[in-house]
Amino acid sequence: MDVVDLARWQFGLTTVVHYFFVPFTISMAFLVAIMQTIWMRTNDERWLRLTKFFGKLLLINLAVGVVTGLVQEFQFxxxxxxxxxFVGDIFGAPLAMEALLAFYLESVFVGVWIFGWGRIPPKIHLATIWITAIATLLSAYFILAANSFMQNPVGYEINEEAGRAELTDIWAVLTNKVTLVTFPHTIFAAFMVGGAVVAAVAMWHLVKGRHEPAAATPGGPSDPGPFRKALRIGAVTVLIGGVGTAVSGDIQGKIMTEVQPMKMAAAEALYETQEPAPLSLFTVGTLDGSRALYSIEIPQLLSFLSTGSFEGEVRGINDIQEEYEELYGPGEYAPNIPATYWTFRLMIGFGVGAAMIAAWQLWATRRGQVPTSRWALRATVALPFLPLLANTLGWIFTEMGRQPWLVFGLMPTASGVTPGSTTGEVLATLITFTVLYAGLTWLWIWLLVKHARPGLPDVSAEAEWGRGSVRSDGDAEPADDTDRPLTFAY
Structure with missing residues (x-):
């Protein structure tokens, strides 16, 4: 491998591992905020226990995720x-907004949420977790705006004298058509991850019999308690996220066909332009990915997904290659076809698998039932990994499908590498980051399992605080009519 290949492997490794934490954080912050809101509105202590339980998993994810994210800033x-x-003037603008606005809000208010239990008014405390959750969305939007510039560069002009691209319209960068469709697609996919984690952890405790049954209702089954509530809210989140991901993904496919036709052609291993074009379910190609040998296809479906019409034309790899050679000069402008083809399909397959398990969980736990088979446990263990893999493969497809461009149509990947870098230097940092990230990933999983296994915490102090009052030292006590200078009652 040369320096470019090693640099790509290093950036891919650190980015993929860091992205494990991103969808978890975005979705879990909202789910914890929803649980705390339900507790505040109903005064049902079970929701408080769920808030504290899943809130701890959120904080573990945030802590390890921040460490992995720091490396991303140094990579550039x-x-x-x-x-x-060359493009730091444009690319850096949304990243600066993310750091100075979104990450600042997220960091400050999650800290207030952590240390505010029993110390600040409950309603204000609830607002802090909602601000944290909203800040994660802002953070995602700014980062996606930066990435979307790499997919579809807008809002810039080339300064020939300085030899670099310069920002001319930040609004164009923030409202890039790729950003506007990628953001909802990414957020819906993220909610599939958080929902899957909640549903899987809750189902594991139910299958293992680690629940606290409530009293049976007259003429009906007993309620398995808090974890059944968590399971159902998690499974519903997975299904809603799945539908949203599919709908936004369809729109994204049409935008991708418009701005990056080579990526869509590579995703389908479509070598020749067709009108209408079929969608291949399975294709066997040559080892170098230059042509297809055998394919199982659904007629006209690719035309609809790409253009919105069953009769639409979809351009093939060979025709786009000829056009790009005329436009950009001699070179190979097709990405790795097997990689883009299979990551695209595996992304969809894992997402569908997660939705199917979530739907089964809802069916299996109807009317208070709890499945106890080994297959139920195996499906539960697999559930959180499926949408996580789907998210990861989706980003691998997005970034590999853009090759050989670092900024599409503007900067080839080979032109962005640091001058003077040697193979030995990059290989050394690649090995270092691989070992570091492997250790952090193991630590993350170990901490999540360790804190998810014991079950729900005792929340008697927080329950009293939520129902009545709070002292300045943080010790909760029931509300009464006594006038206490540092007590808040509502």
Whole structure:
């Protein structure tokens, strides 16, 4: 491998591992906020226990995720300084907004949420977790705006004298058509991850019999308690996220066909332009990915997904290659076809699998039932990994499908590498980051399992605080009519 390949592997490794934490954080912050809101409105202590339980998992994810994310900032200067120099004026603007606005809000208010139990008014405390959740959305939007510039560069002009691209319209960057469709697609997919984690953890405790049954209702079954509530809210979240991901993904496919036709052609291993074009379910190609040998297809479906018409034309790899050679000069402009083809399909397959398990969970726990078979436990263990893999493969497809461009049509990947970097230097940092990230991933999983296994915490102090009052030292006590200078009652 040369320096470019090693630099790509290093950035891919650190980015993929960091992205494990992103959808978890976005979705879990909202789910915890919803649980706390339900507790505040109903005064049902079971929802408080769920809030504290899943809130701890959220905080573990945030802590480890921040560590993995720090490396991303250094990557641009470490191996990609020419990229930073050429488009840093545009690419850096939304990243600066993310750091100075979104990440600042997220960090401050999650800290207030952590240390505010029993110390600040309950309604204000609830607002802090909602602000944290909204800040994660802002953070995602700004980062996606930066990435979307790489997919579809807008809002810039080339300064020939300085030899770099310069920002001319930040609004164009923030409202890039790719950003507007990628954001909902990413957020819906993220909610599939959080919902799957909640549903899987709750189902595991139910299957293992680690629940606290409530009294049976007259003429009806007993309620298995808090974890059944968590399971159902998690499974519904997975299904809603799945539908949203599919709908937004369909729109995204049409935008991708418009701005990056080569990526869509590579995703389908479509070598020749067709009108109408079929969607291949399974294709066997040559080892170099230059042509298809055998394919199972659904007639006209690719035309509809790409253009909105069953009769629409979809351009093939060979025709786009000829056009790009005329436009950009000699070169290979098709990405790795097997990688883009299979990551696209596996992304969809894992997402559908997660939705199917979530639907089964809702069916299996209807009317207070709890499945106890080993297959139920195996499906539960698999559930959180499926949408996580779907998210990861989706981003691998997005980034590999853009190749050989670092910024599509503007900067080839090979032109963005730091001048003077040697194979040995990049290989050394690649090995270092691989070991570091493997350790952090193991720590993350170990901490999540350790804190998810014991079950729901005791929340008697917080329950009293929520029902009545709070002292300045944080010790909760029931509300009464006594006038206490540092007590808040509502």
């Amino acid at each position: 200067g470490l191996n990609w300084s020419d990229f930073s120099r």
